[in-house]
Amino acid sequence: MTRKIYPFYFIAIALGIYIIFTVVPSLMGIYLSFTDWNSYSREIHFIGLDNFKTIFSSNENYMHGINNTVIFTISTIILKTMIGLLLAILVNKGIRLKNFHRVILFLPAIIPMLVVGIIFKSIFNPEYGLINETLRAIGLDQWTQHWLTDVNWAFKSIIAVDVWKGAGYIMVILLAGIQAISHSYYEAADIDGAGAWKKFRFITVPLLMPALMVTTVLNLLYGLKIFDTVYVLTNGGPGYATDVVYTQVFGQFTLGSYGVGTALITVLFLIMSILGYFAIKLMSREEQNG
Amino acid sequence: MKRLLSIMLGLVLVGTMLSACGNSGNNNSPQASESAAPSQESAQASETTSAAPEKKDLTLSYLASVDWIKEPEMKLAEKFEEQTGIHIDYQIVPADQYLNVLKAKMAAGEAPDIFGGQSGKFDLGPLYDVENNAADLTNEEWVKREDPLFVEQATWKSKVYGLTIWDPSSSWVIVYNKKIFEQLGLSVPKSYEEFLKVSEAIKASGVTPIYEPVSDGWHHVLWFPELGVRYEELAPGLADKLNTNQETFANSSVLEQSLTQFNELATKGYFGENAFSNTYADTEKNMASGKYAMTVYGIGLPAQIEAAVPGSSASDYGFFPIPLLDNQGLNISPGAPSKFISSNSKYVEEAKQYFNYLTQPDNLQYLLDNEAKFTTLNFPGVKAKFTAEQNAFFETYGKKSGTVYQTAVNYLNPQWTDMGKDMAAMMSKQLTPKDILKNIDKRRLQQAKTAQDPNWK
Numbered sequence: 243m244t245r246k247i248y249p250f251y252f253i254a255i256a257l258g259i260y261i262i263f264t265v266v267p268s269l270m271g272i273y274l275s276f277t278d279w280n281s282y283s284r285e286i287h288f289i290g291l292d293n294f295k296t297i298f299s300s301n302e303n304y305m306h307g308i309n310n311t312v313i314f315t316i317s318t319i320i321l322k323t324m325i326g327l328l329l330a331i332l333v334n335k336g337i338r339l340k341n342f343h344r345v346i347l348f349l350p351a352i353i354p355m356l357v358v359g360i361i362f363k364s365i366f367n368p369e370y371g372l373i374n375e376t377l378r379a380i381g382l383d384q385w386t387q388h389w390l391t392d393v394n395w396a397f398k399s400i401i402a403v404d405v406w407k408g409a410g411y412i413m414v415i416l417l418a419g420i421q422a423i424s425h426s427y428y429e430a431a432d433i434d435g436a437g438a439w440k441k442f443r444f445i446t447v448p449l450l451m452p453a454l455m456v457t458t459v460l461n462l463l464y465g466l467k468i469f470d471t472v473y474v475l476t477n478g479g480p481g482y483a484t485d486v487v488y489t490q491v492f493g494q495f496t497l498g499s500y501g502v503g504t505a506l507i508t509v510l511f512l513i514m515s516i517l518g519y520f521a522i523k524l525m526s527r528e529e530q531n532g
Numbered sequence: 533m534k535r536l537l538s539i540m541l542g543l544v545l546v547g548t549m550l551s552a553c554g555n556s557g558n559n560n561s562p563q564a565s566e567s568a569a570p571s572q573e574s575a576q577a578s579e580t581t582s583a584a585p586e587k588k589d590l591t592l593s594y595l596a597s598v599d600w601i602k603e604p605e606m607k608l609a610e611k612f613e614e615q616t617g618i619h620i621d622y623q624i625v626p627a628d629q630y631l632n633v634l635k636a637k638m639a640a641g642e643a644p645d646i647f648g649g650q651s652g653k654f655d656l657g658p659l660y661d662v663e664n665n666a667a668d669l670t671n672e673e674w675v676k677r678e679d680p681l682f683v684e685q686a687t688w689k690s691k692v693y694g695l696t697i698w699d700p701s702s703s704w705v706i707v708y709n710k711k712i713f714e715q716l717g718l719s720v721p722k723s724y725e726e727f728l729k730v731s732e733a734i735k736a737s738g739v740t741p742i743y744e745p746v747s748d749g750w751h752h753v754l755w756f757p758e759l760g761v762r763y764e765e766l767a768p769g770l771a772d773k774l775n776t777n778q779e780t781f782a783n784s785s786v787l788e789q790s791l792t793q794f795n796e797l798a799t800k801g802y803f804g805e806n807a808f809s810n811t812y813a814d815t816e817k818n819m820a821s822g823k824y825a826m827t828v829y830g831i832g833l834p835a836q837i838e839a840a841v842p843g844s845s846a847s848d849y850g851f852f853p854i855p856l857l858d859n860q861g862l863n864i865s866p867g868a869p870s871k872f873i874s875s876n877s878k879y880v881e882e883a884k885q886y887f888n889y890l891t892q893p894d895n896l897q898y899l900l901d902n903e904a905k906f907t908t909l910n911f912p913g914v915k916a917k918f919t920a921e922q923n924a925f926f927e928t929y930g931k932k933s934g935t936v937y938q939t940a941v942n943y944l945n946p947q948w949t950d951m952g953k954d955m956a957a958m959m960s961k962q963l964t965p966k967d968i969l970k971n972i973d974k975r976r977l978q979q980a981k982t983a984q985d986p987n988w989k
Contacts, residue, residue: 280982281635281661369806391747391808393960477628477749480808481957496632497950499978 268511275505281498293505303482304506307490311510314401314486315465321405322461323454326412331442333413334420344417351411359474362403366390366475393483396476400484404471408464412457419453420446452525459521466514587617592883595623595637596648597630598813600869604902605890612889618882620646627812628749628949631659638665645877646886651696652867654942656688658979660872666693667873667880674891679910681866685939694870695887697899699906701918701926702830703863704754705851712739712825713850720852724793727855731802734825740804742797743824745812746959749952752807754828755794755854756787756951757944761934762859763787771940777980777987781969786857791958791965793856798959808956816840819849828854831922832905839904851925861932867939868910943976950975 275293277286297304333343350358365372366389374386389399427445436444447454469488472478478485478493485493487510494503594601601622609620623644625633630648637643638661649660656662669675670692675683679700686694713719713730716737721727731741746752763770767786773779781787797803804810810818818824819833820841827833834846853859873883889895893913900909900917908916918926938945954971957963963971980988 281639283982283984368809388805388808393962479749479953479956480746480960481953481962483957483960483962492632493950496635497947497975497978498635498982 271504272508272511274501275508277501279500279504281500289501293502294509296502297505297509303485304487304490306482307485307487307506308509310397310484311466311468311486311488313397314404314468315462317401318404318408318465319458319461321401322408322412323457325405325409326457327416327450327454329409329413330416330420331446334417344414348410348414350407350409351414353407355407355470356474358403358407359471362399362475363390366399390476391480393480396480397484400471400475403475404468407471408461412461415457415460416450416453419450423449455521455525459518459525462517462521463514466510466517588882589617590879590882591619591621592646592877592879592886593621593623593644594646594648594871595625595634595644596871597627597869598624599627600648602899602903602905604899607902608890608895608898609886612886615889616882616885618879618886620886628952631949634660641876643874643876645874645879646883647872647874648869649694649872650867650945651682651685651694651870652939652945653685653687654939655867655945656686656693658943658983659946662688662693662872665872665875667875667877667883669693669695669873669884669887672884672887674888674911677891677911677913679866679912682868682910685867686870694872695891696868696870696910697890697896698868698870698910699830699832699908700866700910701907701922702832702868702905703865704758704828705831705853705863705925706826706855707819707829707831707833707849707851708826709819709822709824710848710850712737712822720850721855722860723858724855725858728796728800731797731800731826735800735802739822740824741802741826742804743810743815743818743827744803744807745810745815746803746807746956747809748812749949749956751812751828752955752959753948753952755856756791756955757937757941758828758854758863758865759790759856759859760937760940761861761863761932762857763790763937764934764940765861765932766857771935771937774941775987777985781972781976782966784969788965788969790856791955791968794955795958795965803959807959820844830905831925832907834919834921835904846919847921850921853929860929861934862926862929863936864933865936865939867936867945943979944972946979947972947975 274286276288276290278289278292279286296302329347333340333347337343368374368386368388368391371389373389377383377385387395389395423446427449428441431441431445467488468486469492472484472486472489473492476484478489487506491503491506494500494506601624606620606622609622613619634643634647634649643665647660649656652659656666660666668691672692672695674695675692678696682696682698682700683692686692686696708720712734716733718730718733721730734741744752760771763786767784770779770784770786774781774784798807804824815827815829815833816837817840819827820837831851834849837844837849838846853862871887873880873887877883890899891911893911896909896911896914900906900914907918907922908914934940938948951968951972954963954968958965958968977988
């Protein structure tokens with residue numbers, strides 16, 4: 243890094259835009275979370291940590307939202323990675339029409355969430371929805387559920403929809419990773435008499451690690467920011483059962499208490515910064531080792 | 533030299549961006565936006581007057597919740613466009629998201645030219661901030677003709693902001709299927725106890741007693757605040773005490789009992805298995821199907837069913853008041869979906885012109901005649917169309933009437949959808965009636981404090 247190819251001021255414009263549109267609003271948001279900013283009065287007063295006390299107080303429901311967000315993030319990371327990896331291996335080679343299959347599996351990722359919400363609301367409808375109708379048709383009546391309106395099922399259904407939508411995207415990234423692995427490793431393993439599982443365990447997985455890190459970080463940040471899936475499917479209901487942080491933030495903004503809303507975002511921002519920092523650290527260590 | 537130039541260029545770019553940013557920041561203050569708006573407005577006005585003396589080619593955006601704009605009103609708007617060239621662009625938003633969308637648009641300075649809103653003398657400030665967001669309509673001609681009870685609800689700090697064209701007889705009552713009642717040998721319940729017995733008998737026959745569309749988020753709330761007439765009977769002066777903060781919701785045994793009884797209906801399964809996915813829009817279809825025996829609705833429902841479902845007859849349905857707490861009185865709500873004009877709109881005058889058009893007697897009559905849901909309107913001179921069944925209902929229950937709580941009690945209507953979430957949570961056993969009342973108090977406190985209400989100091 244001794245030879246500078248470009249002078250510093252080349253990034254001035256990009257940096258300026260970044261600061262104005264990303265850094266400044268973030269800092270403003272953090273500042274506003276310490277105020278009583280609301281829709282009813284035009285003055286904003288500094289109130290210290292009051293909003294945060296509200297969030298973490300046991301009388302309120304916010305911890306429930308944070309809890310749900312974490313559950314959602316962890317389960318989608320695991321499910322999307324496993325299903326995505328499985329799909330990537332399946333469509334990697336050795337099947338007919340593999341490009342067609344890849345496109346079909348990737349398709350959910352490009353359908354807008356709003357459309358997905360409408361489709362799945364109808365699929366999940368307890369009376370005439372596709373799932374319950376199918377279950378009844380094959381005689382599994384006792385398996386029918388109120389997928390989106392039963393407290394015990396609503397959140398699981400949301401996770402399922404999100405995994406359905408996101409797994410194809412993860413598959414594409416992992417597929418690229420798999421195809422980048424040199425054939426010579428597998429040939430050498432064949433000569434040594436390794437089976438399919440051994441090859442997967444000792445060649446594919448270790449060499450796929452960088453791609454897996456990328457997908458994990460993507461899933462992590464996506465999961466913590468989840469809003470649209472919940473909003474279109476249940477809007478936090480029934481009652482408050484499926485509320486996540488961002489639906490609560492949305493609710494606070496509706497009530498006009500912008501201060502509490504921004505405080506919630508600040509809490510999430512902190513969590514994401516910490517997790518993001520470690521994730522990037524881990525990734526760059528991998529890179530150095532590799 | 534080149535280097536210096538590029539640095540200068542960079543600085544200028546960043547500088548302009550910063551100053552632009554600063555401007556947008558200032559816009560948050562009311563003065564800046566207000567001072568900017570009139571100049572635009574006058575420029576626009578002079579343009580339109582000079583360019584097109586009669587027909588104007590412009591579009592008014594009109595944001596409203598589902599069910600607030602009736603089909604005949606849209607027809608009237610088409611005629612209005614033919615006459616004036618002013619097109620009304622209706623933007624209909626699902627009920628549970630309406631306030632969010634409206635408030636987000638207002639906060640972003642993208643308010644529609646006309647917006648819908650539930651009127652209520654306590655709510656126009658807190659809900660819509662009409663002083664800053666809505667145009668003053670006090671001096672419009674139709675204000676003198678509209679039912680004063682309704683005008684009062686569309687008034688904030690002695691200025692009229694909203695136009696309400698609605699059915700004054702549209703109380704929320706229980707509409708029941710007479711055929712089902714006859715088949716099972718049931719009579720109209722006169723107390724809560726009788727209501728439970730009737731529901732039990734209906735449930736035993738395989739019919740779901742009550743159609744309750746919880747998924748819309750607002751309808752199941754009606755069971756609670758609509759009973760204002762009964763609350764005042766059992767606890768005289770309760771509304772006044774609540775308004776002056778001498779009494780809380782959580783402290784009132786009457787209110788707790790009311791919610792407890794509602795919850796009992798839910799836990800006994802009288803709302804059926806699909807209440808959480810039922811939708812308000814399907815009410816006619818489902819009531820006509822005979823799978824449900826009762827629902828909370830206006831007295832216009834039978835006519836709506838007849839219009840919507842071929843082969844059904846309006847005369848198959850009757851009415852009785854919501855019988856929680858043995859209520860036998862008639863609940864009256866002068867607050868109704870209303871129309872407001874954005875004060876920031878470029879076309880305030882054109883929007884007023886539209887309001888004038890709608891309130892012309894001929895057009896009001898057209899609206900009434902073509903809307904199945906309406907039986908009369910809150911403007912004198914229109915010819916009402918009560919059926920015998922409706923007349924009988926008003927004769928039986930009309931003697932004792934009272935105002936619903938969302939209108940009689942302050943800081944209640946703005947939290948309607950929150951109450952909806954609470955009550956849905958209660959139905960799925962996440963909250964108790966007491967929790968809900970505490971939540972209501974908490975949200976009232978929050979609103980009262982921000983409104984700097986002296987009673988809450």
